[in-house]
Amino acid sequence: MTFHLETLNLLLFVLNIVCFYFLLFGMVISVFGHKKRIWPPPNKKSWQFFLTWILFYCIFLINFIFIFTDWNSWIFINPIRFLIAIPMILLGSLLFIWSFTIFGAKNTSGIKDRFVTNGPYRFTRNPQYLGDITIFFGIFFLTNSVYLLISSILLTLLFLITPWAEEVWLEEQYGEVYMKYKDSTPRFL
Numbered sequence: 205m206t207f208h209l210e211t212l213n214l215l216l217f218v219l220n221i222v223c224f225y226f227l228l229f230g231m232v233i234s235v236f237g238h239k240k241r242i243w244p245p246p247n248k249k250s251w252q253f254f255l256t257w258i259l260f261y262c263i264f265l266i267n268f269i270f271i272f273t274d275w276n277s278w279i280f281i282n283p284i285r286f287l288i289a290i291p292m293i294l295l296g297s298l299l300f301i302w303s304f305t306i307f308g309a310k311n312t313s314g315i316k317d318r319f320v321t322n323g324p325y326r327f328t329r330n331p332q333y334l335g336d337i338t339i340f341f342g343i344f345f346l347t348n349s350v351y352l353l354i355s356s357i358l359l360t361l362l363f364l365i366t367p368w369a370e371e372v373w374l375e376e377q378y379g380e381v382y383m384k385y386k387d388s389t390p391r392f393l
Contacts, residue, residue: 209273212273213270213273213274213351216266216269216270216351217266217351217354219262219266220262220263220267220351220355221358223263223266224263224355224358224359224362226255226259227256227259227260227263227362228358228361228362228365230242230243230252230255230256231243231362231365231366231368231369232365234369234372235365235368235369235372241369241372241373242255242256243256243314243366243369243370244314244315244316244369244370244373245314245315247315248313248315253313253314253315256314257313263355263359266355267340267343267352267355270347270349270351270352270355271343271346271347271349271352274347274349274350274351274352275347275348275349276347276348276349277348277349277350277351278348278349278353279348280345280348281348285345285346285348286346288342288345289342289343289345289346290342290346292338292339292341292342292345293338293339293342293343293346294342295338296334296335296336296337296338296339296340296342297335297339298335299324299331299332299334299335299338300331300332300335300336300339301335302323302324302331303323303324303325303332303335304332305323306320306322306323306324306325307320307325307332308320312332316377319378319381319382319385321385321389325389326389327389327390327393328389328390328391328392328393329367329385329386329389329391329392330363330367330391330392333363333364333366333367333392334392334393336359336363337356337359337360337363340352340355340356340360341356341360343356344356364392367391371386
């Protein structure tokens with residue numbers, strides 16, 4: 205019995221959905237159950253930190269594999285898709301890199317470092333998520349993969365829910381400073 209690429213893709217897709225399920229469930233709990241939240245994690249050595257990042261890295265790795273194993277498997281076979289995909293990937297990457305550089309690795313990983321309102325954070329409270337969403341949909345258009353379309357939709361849902369969990373934590377950590385920032389800067393655009 206031979207192992208087919210379609211079987212590999214299906215197994216990876218199921219694993220991807222399981223990872224998404226746990227992350228989405230954890231984010232929803234983080235929004236509504238402040239004491240039982242997984243995000244932001246209590247500290248860098250907590251099980252919440254490791255669980256969240258292991259699930260994210262699994263999703264990112266599986267999506268990377270889909271770039272090669274599920275290339276051109278869907279309906280957008282016209283090469284014009286590259287004219288959409290490449291600028292999306294470049295713009296999303298620039299926004300993510302700019303945001304990450306300003307925000308820092310600790311803040312990005314969910315560990316309190318410092319409150320940031322400059323750079324892209326002047327215009328939106330979540331520029332890294334906007335960059336990520338743009339990158340993932342750009343990669344979907346580039347690869348024309350139905351698995352990456354579903355993954356991009358789920359990542360977008362996850363990145364739309366996650367700020368709600370973070371906002372409760374940010375209010376606890378920064379109080380009035382964050383409340384003023386929240387009132388003056390949109391969540392996304």
